Amino acid sequence: MDRKDYIIKGDGCHSSAGQFVPYANEAFLVTLANKGLYKRALKDLETTGQVKLVVAGDHLQVQLDEITVSLNPNISQSTCSCPSKTVCKHILMGILVAADYAAKEVEEKTEEVATEENKQEAVSETVSRQSSANDWEELKKVDLAQLRKQAGKKLFEDTLRLIQDGWTADFIESDMLEATINTENITVYFPKDDSLNRSICKCGESGLCKHKLIAILSYLSSQGILSSESDGNQPELSLLTEETIDVLRGTSRFITGIFEKGLIGCGENEAETAIQYSIRLETCGIGNLARLFRSLSSDIENMLAKHVGFQPLTTFATLSRLHNTLRLILRNTQNNEMLSKLIEGTRSDYYTTPIGHFTGLGAYPWQTRSGYFGITAYFFYHEKQSICTLTSSMADYYEHTQTLVTPENMRRQLEIQSFWGSNISLARLSTSTLTLRNFKMNRQNRLSSSSQTQCEIDDKVTISSLDTLLAIPELSDLTIRPEQRYDYFRKKQPEQLALVPFAHLSEVSFNTAEQKLYFTMADEQHETEGSLAYNELNRNAIRRLEQMGQWYAEAKQRYMVCLKRPDTLIPVSIVTASETDNFYF
Template sequence: MTIPDALAAALAAADDDYLTGLCNKGTVNRAKKDLAAMDAPEARAEGNEVEVRFSGVVCRIRAPLGESACSCPSAGVCRHRIAAILWLKTQLAPAAEKPPAASAFSQLRAVSPEKLARQLGPKRLGDLLARRASGSGPAIAQSATTVTVELPWAPATVRLLEPLEHSTCTCRSEGFCVHKAEALLAWQLENGAADAAALRALCPEEDGPDPDAARRVCAEVRRTLTGQLETGLSRLPPETCETVERLASLAHTAGLPALERALRALHEEYAACFARSAAFRDGELLRRFARAFHLAGAMERADAPLIRALAGKFRDEYLPAGRLELYLLGFRDVSGQSGYSGTIYYFWERAAHRFYTYSDLRPAFYEKSARRADAAPWGLPCTLRQAWKNALDLTNARVNAVGGLSSTAQCSAALLGAQEPGGVLPPDALCTDFSALLAERSVPGAPETGRLALLLPARCEPQEFDRVSQTFSLRLLDGVGRDVWVEVRYKKEEQAVVRTLERLAKRLARRPGETLVFFGLLYRAGDRLRLYPIEVFTQWEAKT
């Protein structure tokens, strides 16, 4: 029997990986067993194919091998076809049986990345690019004939073959499923056949607000605020609060979250004024009034792309960040004026040397007195509070733009045990020169992760408790005398913090030269750089 040339070439090129790609490893192994046990099949060449008869089945093997047929009822590539292919490979002339040369995968390269990006859609494409950027993209293994791509987040394993239509996916889709498209695009990106920047540019932006509706709302906001300025705060009725609240609702409906927030902030200040709250300040009302008016004016004059940029986002988007090696440095309880209360946990990332936070906050309005259980996200065997000073590895983590960790169920954590912070954090994570803190870590309005710092002062000077302002102060000085002030005003929620600091002050009086490391949030007030303390480490042994 003479095997047709095209088929002979396909048989010579088909190694075990390729056959596994056509079906799966189990089917290939079973076919090998069948082949070893069976008698020699009958075979005859017919045109471009070879008919192979054995064990009561008839297989028609042709190139490409994925288009071969079998008389059995199996829809996919069955063990009979694989056995027939393996047998035909043994019948090849020695010259044709040379090991297959490494494939250039020209067909995989030829598929347009734009077409694949369109099939994935902006969300999946954005996720793929973010995963790749964070170093947690798919695992890609390439043999001479097959590209195997594992997508653990799907979860799916795709085997890309040539021709592409014979590629398989563990989702068992017959067609070219999104997993195949994602796997192929990931491979193209890995091999320089697609450009990440070009693909990012291709991502159509989310539908922004309707520009005309947005301008109408902005004009209404400006008109109303102008009316309030004409009348004056002293003559405005308390119903002004509801008017501003109504404007905020209009901004929400028009898809303008930034303006909505500005108006809600203004509403808060108006409410404080009409409630005759001692916390009300004229200056703060003016600032909030100006911010809302300014933003509305900017959007009213802007074109559609600028409106979309100014409109802001309703909620943070959490993008894949892959594997994170975290260390829980500290946490603090918050009961904010924003109406949310709970705990914020602060992590140090051991690989990238940066801070992350995890916020376990709930609206306080609904759960005023209820004692809430501590958070234990990511399948942790304990609560996060119990994991303080523990290292943990997160897999499939998702992070927002300001370093906030998502509690997504897709993310899992492995607890690595307790470690001393000095053994985990590198010495350069500690700030001993406070001059760098001012410009880099205390910018007003910066997110929390941008204002976190670990301070190793040269000396600490506890101050007298200020009985008038009920404030505890501790002055931290660096080597050349620049100071940062730890200041906590006494109130019910801060009772524990003040007591801890008072104990610390007594300890400092006994042992003035003791090395202390302060971890907290920096902010500016008056002519001082200040630190809100989250954690104080009294024993810090530097990493060697």
């Protein structure tokens, strides 16, 4: 673009316009706005009449016909006189005009301008002539305490855990520092001056977002400025704040007190205190300890009520795990490698994927000792050849929700609750093949219910839909089971499923002592044992399995979708030649 002859400039425009040269590249402008707006800006510049540049304080005003753009050195604060409330094409045009003017001024003062390549080199050398160790000085000297305060405790600590999980940034240093997050298609740009305030992220957040934080902390680490274990020369970066450490000390004293007086000495006060600590730990982002405290509260209440659900051995295992985990955390408050093994966040961060294809494998009701109940639908994710889940859950420790833990209510929840901004129920989703666009999923393969996700139902899941899945060893090979070992600090692993062929059920019997139904899934070639423990939510499923085990039950080829356990298989749904049967509901 050649606009020098059409630019009317005021005094001091060159130095003011020169600071916008780093912004005038396609990658950055597309990040600032989008590809379509960038192309429109280029096109409209060709038909724009006379352009006027005026310095107004620390702003550069660019007058484009009847539109006035006020360019701010902090480019995200630039404004336009048009009605748009966000970055518009005029702001992009203003940046391009300012940069073009600065380049032409350099051209007049530069002797080596024989080729276009020389022109570009001259501009680049002029803009970056002071590049040195002082570039991105603010970024290198960032105050971590102030950064934590600015971001907020939750965002900062969640970001630290993402970094511990391997989320880092790759860097390119040129006129700006370009940081690309390695787990997402997200780029953050940092100008050389006032790097933090003027940073731009592709996600569109104006303030500090997780991507900017990941980029900043990764940059500090790459420069050798930051370490998770202080050696006296580097700033300390701990996953724990002083406030969180105080909460952990209080919880440790509470658990020690229970050991000293004995579990039998606990009453309603201890049950309530455990719930309060659970809530505080949830707020601190320590999900594994929060869940254990909810379980402890439920166990104390069951003990006081002489409920059959109270199991002393399980309760003491919970107390022991809390005591040992808390002790290790408090001994290693500055050892992030150790803390990442001891602490499990309340949730994992979700990332967006443009498109995915899924096969529904049924839905399963559940209730935990830690105070939650709900329904989980299972899907086979074809692009990643893995199992993922979509869950609807609710806390059962509130008075108005305790009465909802029934098979009848679960059925209503399955059939009525819809996801992804559509009217498609979980019942239909869990029994269909479908395509998701712009969907979100975390590292535990849990799908988000984000309303931005677009869902297209393709067909019902039947036996013919399983051809691709049966070629996956993890789904068809029953010898592949979860590892049977107990580990205090092992984080929860994703569920494993099996597709078990059968024509009928045999040896169906209910063990009254164990309160568990045992059965064998059989056809002409295979016999596979499974089991299902009795509880209120499994009542309908047990009745259905018993009916299928009667001598008069029809024998026909089917597949049982089962959850794999080290010593058994737990049924989830049945896939037939015509449909998928969620027989729990």
